[in-house]
Amino acid sequence: MDKFDVIIIGGGIVGCLTARTLSRYKLSVLLIEKEADLGTGASSANSAIIHAGYDPLPGTLKAELNVRGNAMWDVLSGELGFDYNRSGDYVVAVGPQELLSLEKLLDQGRRNGVPGMHIISGEEMRSREPAINPQVSGALWAPTGGFCDPFMATISAAENAVQNQVKVLLGTQFLGFVIENNQILGIHTNRGDFACRWVVNAAGLFADEVMHQAGVRPEFHITPRRGEYAVLDRADIQVNNVLFPVPSEKGKGILVTATTHGNTILGPNSVPASGKEDTAITSEGLAEIWEGAGKLFPGLRPTFTIAMFAGLRATGNASSPNRSIYYDHDFIVEIPDSPRGLVNLGGIESPGLTSAPAIAQRVVELMVSEGEKLQLKPDWNPIRPPRPHFRKLPLEEQKKLIDADPRYGRVVCRCEMVTEGEIIAEIHAPIPAVTYDAIKRRTWLGTGRCLGSFDMPRVVDILARELGVPVEQITKRGPGSEFLFRPTKEMEAQHVEG
Amino acid sequence: MLKDKYDVIVIGAGPGGLAAAIAAKRQGAEDVLIIERDQELGGILQQCIHNGFGLEVFKQDLPGPAYAQRYINEALSVGVETLLDTMVLDITPRRRIFASGARSGFVDLKARAIVLSMGCRERTRAQIRIPGMRPAGIFTAGTAQRWVNVEGFMPGKQFVVLGSGDIGMIMARRLTLEGARVEGVLEVMPFLTGLTRNYVQCLMDFDIPLHLSHTIKRVIGKNRVEAVEAVQVDEKWTPIPGTEVVMPCDTLLLSVGLIPENELSRKAGVQIDPITGGPFVDDRFETNVPGIFAAGNVVHVYDLVDWVSEAGRQAGVSAARFASIERRKEDTHVPIKPGENVRYVVPQTIDRESLAEGNVRLQLRVRQPIESSVWVEVRNNGNLVTRKGELYARPGEIITLEIPMKAYDEVQLADELTIAIVKR
Numbered sequence: 001m002d003k004f005d006v007i008i009i010g011g012g013i014v015g016c017l018t019a020r021t022l023s024r025y026k027l028s029v030l031l032i033e034k035e036a037d038l039g040t041g042a043s044s045a046n047s048a049i050i051h052a053g054y055d056p057l058p059g060t061l062k063a064e065l066n067v068r069g070n071a072m073w074d075v076l077s078g079e080l081g082f083d084y085n086r087s088g089d090y091v092v093a094v095g096p097q098e099l100l101s102l103e104k105l106l107d108q109g110r111r112n113g114v115p116g117m118h119i120i121s122g123e124e125m126r127s128r129e130p131a132i133n134p135q136v137s138g139a140l141w142a143p144t145g146g147f148c149d150p151f152m153a154t155i156s157a158a159e160n161a162v163q164n165q166v167k168v169l170l171g172t173q174f175l176g177f178v179i180e181n182n183q184i185l186g187i188h189t190n191r192g193d194f195a196c197r198w199v200v201n202a203a204g205l206f207a208d209e210v211m212h213q214a215g216v217r218p219e220f221h222i223t224p225r226r227g228e229y230a231v232l233d234r235a236d237i238q239v240n241n242v243l244f245p246v247p248s249e250k251g252k253g254i255l256v257t258a259t260t261h262g263n264t265i266l267g268p269n270s271v272p273a274s275g276k277e278d279t280a281i282t283s284e285g286l287a288e289i290w291e292g293a294g295k296l297f298p299g300l301r302p303t304f305t306i307a308m309f310a311g312l313r314a315t316g317n318a319s320s321p322n323r324s325i326y327y328d329h330d331f332i333v334e335i336p337d338s339p340r341g342l343v344n345l346g347g348i349e350s351p352g353l354t355s356a357p358a359i360a361q362r363v364v365e366l367m368v369s370e371g372e373k374l375q376l377k378p379d380w381n382p383i384r385p386p387r388p389h390f391r392k393l394p395l396e397e398q399k400k401l402i403d404a405d406p407r408y409g410r411v412v413c414r415c416e417m418v419t420e421g422e423i424i425a426e427i428h429a430p431i432p433a434v435t436y437d438a439i440k441r442r443t444w445l446g447t448g449r450c451l452g453s454f455d456m457p458r459v460v461d462i463l464a465r466e467l468g469v470p471v472e473q474i475t476k477r478g479p480g481s482e483f484l485f486r487p488t489k490e491m492e493a494q495h496v497e498g
Numbered sequence: 499m500l501k502d503k504y505d506v507i508v509i510g511a512g513p514g515g516l517a518a519a520i521a522a523k524r525q526g527a528e529d530v531l532i533i534e535r536d537q538e539l540g541g542i543l544q545q546c547i548h549n550g551f552g553l554e555v556f557k558q559d560l561p562g563p564a565y566a567q568r569y570i571n572e573a574l575s576v577g578v579e580t581l582l583d584t585m586v587l588d589i590t591p592r593r594r595i596f597a598s599g600a601r602s603g604f605v606d607l608k609a610r611a612i613v614l615s616m617g618c619r620e621r622t623r624a625q626i627r628i629p630g631m632r633p634a635g636i637f638t639a640g641t642a643q644r645w646v647n648v649e650g651f652m653p654g655k656q657f658v659v660l661g662s663g664d665i666g667m668i669m670a671r672r673l674t675l676e677g678a679r680v681e682g683v684l685e686v687m688p689f690l691t692g693l694t695r696n697y698v699q700c701l702m703d704f705d706i707p708l709h710l711s712h713t714i715k716r717v718i719g720k721n722r723v724e725a726v727e728a729v730q731v732d733e734k735w736t737p738i739p740g741t742e743v744v745m746p747c748d749t750l751l752l753s754v755g756l757i758p759e760n761e762l763s764r765k766a767g768v769q770i771d772p773i774t775g776g777p778f779v780d781d782r783f784e785t786n787v788p789g790i791f792a793a794g795n796v797v798h799v800y801d802l803v804d805w806v807s808e809a810g811r812q813a814g815v816s817a818a819r820f821a822s823i824e825r826r827k828e829d830t831h832v833p834i835k836p837g838e839n840v841r842y843v844v845p846q847t848i849d850r851e852s853l854a855e856g857n858v859r860l861q862l863r864v865r866q867p868i869e870s871s872v873w874v875e876v877r878n879n880g881n882l883v884t885r886k887g888e889l890y891a892r893p894g895e896i897i898t899l900e901i902p903m904k905a906y907d908e909v910q911l912a913d914e915l916t917i918a919i920v921k922r
Contacts, residue, residue, distance in 0.1 A: 476634035480721035
């Protein structure tokens with residue numbers, strides 16, 4: 001049986017950043033992910049916003065880790081080579097009433113330690129985002145807000161971990177713990193058992209089920225809330241900023257934001273999901289996000305839509321570790337008294353993406369506080385070399401790339417200008433992209449106006465060729481999502497045999 | 499071998515582009531190049547193996563590849579050049595084209611005239627905002643057509659088709675012939691949106707039901723489509739409660755309309771009609787950008803390919819005429835560009851043949867005063883053509899210089915001349 005110092009359950013942004021943080025030390029680390037790719041849950045279906053930190057209730061773990069996490073993203077994106085833009089963000093007030101709410105948020109932000117916030121006039125807001133509702137009366141400006149490429153943030157963290165000897169197993173599902181004398185000794189998975197001294201529960205939506213297997217927090221439950229989004233065509237509108245409406249009791253409201261891919265996105269709403277796989281888009285949900293977004297940008301039209309998606313928030317019911325405040329949706333970041341050997345994470349919903357680097361750091365601190373002797377690896381390399389994105393290069397650079405490798409000359413996705421060279425590079429990367437969606441998340445292929453109808457047959461061919469498998473085995477997102485069933489004319493053959 | 503500059507460059511080798519290239523060549527264009535992103539000529543016709551093409555042009559009922567082949571043969575026989583497996587990345591308003599391909603590498607070309615014939619693309623699920631899950635098994639009819647007819651694989655066993663467009667109906671028949679089950683065709687309109695002949699030949703003859711005033715309320719299935727929930731709609735497309743029916747299937751095919759493909763046109767500064775989704779064109783199929791023409795489904799979506807070919811022919815003739823005028827201008831005149839410290843020069847161009855008759859006088863004004871001796875230089879791409887010394891250069895005083903007759907040969911070779919003031 002393979003033995004590790006630490007096993008991380010779950011390859012979302014939290015699990016991958018934890019793996020990368022642990023890779024600094026002389027530890028053997030295994031990360032397991034049940035899906036065919038990393039970051040397929042909440043990490044790839046969210047607003048991609050790095051929150052400044054004025055939103056969480058002061059004194060909560062969410063508030064602390066949000067502000068601490070926010071400060072880590074510049075270094076993180078630089079080292080890992082993913083797109084990140086510390087653009088600042090706005091909470092936009094429409095009409096005189098909403099201005100009062102800005103003061104309250106400003107105060108909350110200052111108590112949370114958010115730097116540099118101030119309120120700007122309606123006129124100033126309109127000059128910074130000309131297409132915005134002319135009724136805007138003012139806005140809260142938080143210069144530390146921003147947005148990232150959440151797909152590559154996750155993947156690049158895992159790649160860097162792999163560069164530094166962490167082992168990653170995809171398609172590997174946690175089934176239960178091996179516990180003896182109140183000490184975790186390993187885990188059972190669908191691919192056999194693995195021994196370990198520590199387990200980090202980073203199972204996202206399924207974190208409650210994992211901790212229950214260890215008998216921890218039987219009262220804790222994740223009740224997922226679904227958030228639906230619309231992605232808009234760059235040709236129709238491109239906003240420049242991260243824009244929130246004034247929040248209500250229902251939450252942060254429908255935001256309108258720029259993304260690192262240049263598309264504007266709208267959303268999310270917040271409705272109870274029927275289960276942990278209910279990522280359906282509904283007409284009611286779409287109507288809700290269009291109405292909400294229309295408050296900030298009256299000129300938006302549903303016909304601008306280029307794609308839609310829904311994500312699930314891992315909303316938990318844990319009370320804040322800070323007993324002086326009443327809050328029952330806080331993060332869990334803890335080492336429980338029993339059984340020994342579990343680092344337990346749970347309820348990591350928004351601002352989970354922002355907080356993830358701080359959560360990873362906290363995991364290490366908690367392990368040290370439990371007496372774990374960590375030694376730095378002298379040869380730890382924090383730099384993940386980025387791979388080229390053809391579309392983003394100037395013509396001269398494109399020419400150089402094609403001269404060096406002609407496969408970068410063949411454009412496979414015409415809308416987003418993604419080349420065969422880029423696809424092949426992702427298939428053979430340290431975390432191999434072996435499904436259509438995995439390639440899509442890394443290259444942004446298939447996200448343009450034709451939504452993959454041109455590239456899909458070509459990508460399926462390239463995957464089959466590079467992986468050395470028949471095209472019928474190529475999937476959208478893992479087993480059960482195959483594209484093709486059989487060759488044509490097979491019917492006749494069957495008749496002849498019969 | 500590619501040339502640096504062509505009379506006519508055609509973008510896209512579908513029916514519009516092939517007809518344009520042939521017509522341009524026949525009209526007298528010296529060199530005509532088609533750039534095509536696919537591995538072969540013919541465009542989408544190559545996957546349209548059903549018949550129904552050519553009734554207008556050839557008075558014959560041909561399958562798509564046969565129709566295309568007639569144009570391909572003609573294009574090659576009249577000497578149209580082709581660049582396959584190459585994608586145009588950018589077109590400038592001054593008709594410079596950047597393209598790339600795995601075999602052709604990075605390509606940088608100039609054209610005296612361009613014909614845009616990129617065709618159209620299919621509308622997607624997002625554009626009609628079908629709710630529900632996002633599993634594998636939702637394809638446009640054209641993608642399924644490519645898989646079945648070109649690649650030779652079946653993308654499903656049990657289908658529902660949304661939209662009564664022609665490709666959807668033709669694919670319903672094609673899939674049935676390949677042994678798949680097509681549960682029905684749903685159409686949100688109270689009428690058929692494709693050709694009646696396709697309804698008769700593709701749906702009625704194969705007992706595939708057509709449900710008018712129906713749409714899809716949601717897609718069911720996590721990894722692969724498991725079913726769709728169909729619903730009847732009223733005249734405002736609002737679903738009528740109580741009419742929902744769950745139709746089991748593993749594949750949803752979309753045939754919900756086509757959109758002209760104009761990303762490149764926009765880059766070149768071509769204005770797009772918001773109604774057609776294609777460029778505004780005049781009766782010669784010229785866009786608002788001089789020398790850039792457009793023809794076929796890139797302009798508006800046609801019902802019959804025969805009309806695409808006809809539009810391509812006209813655009814090709816116009817492009818060839820434009821190119822010949824351009825060529826004449828280029829051949830007779832050389833522009834003189836103001837260089838360092840020159841505000842303007844008159845004349846702005848010179849007739850190459852003037853130097854056969856005598857010296858050509860140039861007059862210029864400088865930008866900044868220089869109170870020391872200077873050279874007034876005329877250069878052709880770095881080579882000195884002639885120069886003259888002056889004791890100073892002042893904006894208030896015109897400087898005169900003559901290009902001598904002996905520079906005739908140098909000027910014949912020049913694309914442009916530059917005049918500059920430099921310190922001695």
